[in-house]
Amino acid sequence: MKCATVAIVGRPSAGKSSLLNFLTGQKVSITAAVPQTTRNKIRGILTEDAGQLVFIDTPGLHDSAKKFNLRLKDLAGSALAETDMALYVIDISRLPGAEEEAIAARLARFPGAVVAALNKTDIASGHREENLSFIASRLPQAEIFPVSARTGEGIAALKDKLFTLAPEGEALYPPDYYTDQEPEFRASEIIREKAIAEIRAEVPHALYVEIADIEAREEEEPPRGNKKSGAAGKGEAARQERKTRAALWLRAFIIVETESQKGILVGSGGNKIKTIRVAAQKELGKIFPYRIQLDLRVKTRPRWRRQDGLLKKLLR
Ligand SMILES: Nc1nc2c(ncn2[C@@H]2O[C@H](COP(=O)(O)OP(=O)(O)OP(=O)(O)O)[C@@H](O)[C@H]2O)c(=O)[nH]1
Ligand SMILES: [Mg+2]
Known part of the structure; x- marks a missing residue:
């Protein structure tokens, strides 16, 4: 059997995470229109x-x-140091520039196989030819696959190639695993994605999400309808019939750097934070087999992006 580790690299917003989600058929990694997600x-x-x-x-x-x-x-860089292969994602809606040169140079030194995915082929106005000749000249060994992480075009062929190039080896994970992320981390990422989707400009970069508490609880199913337990004498039986179900209680904070960013996230009368909470709750409910109870608040932590200890904890 084949088994390989594959680093997915490329410029911000090239569609690396979208491609990963399409490849695995699961929402593994969050995506957004803004770079550096x-x-x-x-x-x-x-x-x-x-x-x-x-x-x-x-x-x-x-x-x-x-x-x-x-x-x-x-x-x-450290992902490239630990994987067998590299999947280089290039966005055809942009022309290759200095940043792309630096990535191609880094990949030219990569010891394993490099496969290039020319992403966003669904965009008609893309710079397909320029990017094709860029890769062909900088990474002549890399096979190129035009793909769209949006429509799925070309992804089957890309996948086949990756399996063909993969070395023989034992599986690293059980067959039903699609990610190894801790539930707490996944929850924080989903909340971050929903927050980013609601705001603009620089605020997405200034926020992170902290899960303060996460707890699964068995809880009683609330009685259906509005009837008071009027039927005297049947109270005890009704109580016993009531089902219990599992709920996941999450208490989370969106943390930003300034009061004005906090204001943007809260929105007028709290409408923004409510939209974020509802969207996050809905998606978390699809990922975890629980009814989700999310308590979400915003708080500030000035200049957190300059704090080494915190960066080490958050970015790893
Ligand atoms: N039209 C089109 N848009 C795409 C495609 N793939 C990704 N996108 C969009 O491009 C944007 C960035 O996608 P991501 O998957 O978050 O990109 P990324 O490379 O992971 O970005 P970072 O994590 O910030 O480096 C999102 O708005 C995606 O919806 C594609 O094939 N076609
Ligand atoms: Mg990404």
């Missing part, structure tokens, strides 16, 4: 008859001297 090495596992591919999604490679960005860059 992924902040961690996120594993997504695909098991088929041919074998197992363990993908590592990484933060977009972006040149910046800021502490926060340097740490994200280190993560992508």
Whole structure:
């Protein structure tokens, strides 16, 4: 059987996480229209008859001297240091520039097989030819697959190629695993995704999510309808009939740097935070087999992106 670890690398917003989700058929990694959404090495596992591919999604490679960005860059680098293969995702809606050059140069030094995915082929106005010749000249060994993580076009062929190139080996995870993320981390990511979707400009970069409590509780199913337990004498039987079901109680904070960012997230009369909470609750309910009870608040932590200890904990 085949088994390989595959680092997914590329510029911010190239569609790495979207591609990972399509490849695994699961929502493994959160996505957003703004760059620098992924902040961690996120594993997504695909098991088929041919074998197992363990993908590592990484933060977009972006040149910046800021502490926060340097740490994200280190993560992508460390993923490349530990995987058998690399999946290089290029966004055809953009022209290759200095950033793309730096990534291609990094991949030229990668010892394993590199496969290039030319993503967003569904966009008619894309720079397909420019990107094709860029990869062909910088990474002549890399086979190129035009794909769309939105429509799924070309992804089956890409997957086949990855399995063909994968070395023989034992599966690293049981066949029904599609990620190894802790529930608490997944919950924080889903909340972060819903928050990012509701806000604009720089605020997405200034926030992170902290889960203060997570607890599964058996709880009584509330009585149906509005009837008071009027039927005298039947009270005890009715109580015994009532089913219990499991609920997941989560208490979480969205943390931002300034009061004005806090105001944006809360929204007028709390409407923003409510929209975020409802969207997060809905998606968490699909991921976890529980009824979700989410208590979500916003708080500030000035300049958190400059705190080494916190960055180490959050970006890994
Ligand atoms: N049209 C189109 N949009 C896509 C495609 N793949 C991804 N996108 C969009 O591109 C944006 C970025 O996608 P992500 O998957 O978050 O990109 P990423 O490379 O993981 O970004 P970072 O984590 O920030 O580095 C989102 O708005 C996606 O919906 C695609 O094939 N076609
Ligand atoms: Mg991503």
